[in-house]
Amino acid sequence: MSSQARRRSRGTLYLALCGLVLACLGFGAALWAQDHTTWFKRLRGGNAWSLTYQGDAVGGQGSALTIRYRFNPDSFKPAHRIEQLGRTHLPWSVHALVNTGEVARVEVEPEGHTVATCRILLDDVRVVAEGKSPAPGRPAVCDVTTSSTPEKWPR
Known part of the structure; x- marks a missing residue:
């Protein structure tokens, strides 16, 4: 395999890993926000x-x-x-x-x-x-x- 093909293969792998990490972070942030919304409301009072x-x-x-x-x-x-x-x-x-x-x-x-x-x-x-x-x-x-x-x- 040529060095250019290896670089392209590594680049595709890095891009896929970055996309997976971003998707996981987004999913985790959504779960955290859902769990902590009522906590923020209690913290600020006024419920x-x-x-x-x-x-x-x-x-x-x-x-x-x-x-x-x-x-x-x-x-x-x-x-x-x-x-x-x-x-x-x-x-x-x-x-x-x-x-x-x-x-x-x-x-x-x-x-x-x-x-x-x-x-x-x-x-x-x-x-x-x-x-x-x-x-x-x-x-x-x-x-x-x-x-x-x-x-x-x-x-």
Whole structure:
């Protein structure tokens, strides 16, 4: 075999090895990024779920004497607040942020003759908790612990 043919053969081998090394590096970087994305989000803080709290009366219009719901005013801090509303016409809803791994809770206390219902929706679509008053005038309570993994709510 001539020296030119040997050089060409070595060059092809080096080119193939460089391509293989680059492909492996790219694949490894993709796996690393997938594994560490949630770690970066936890590191930076600010992981919260967008939830919708809803209250309603069975059989149509009604009023709630009290509505209480839990939320996080700042998704970068673990502290939560409980908002309490006085007399409220039903149906009612509010959007709230609840940090990952925290309890989301709404309680609808209806007037004495009313049966209330409550729901907690994820991103205005998926029902993650619902409840109904056990009797007229008794509160409807909905609560759920949010997923602790950002962007992954279990089914």
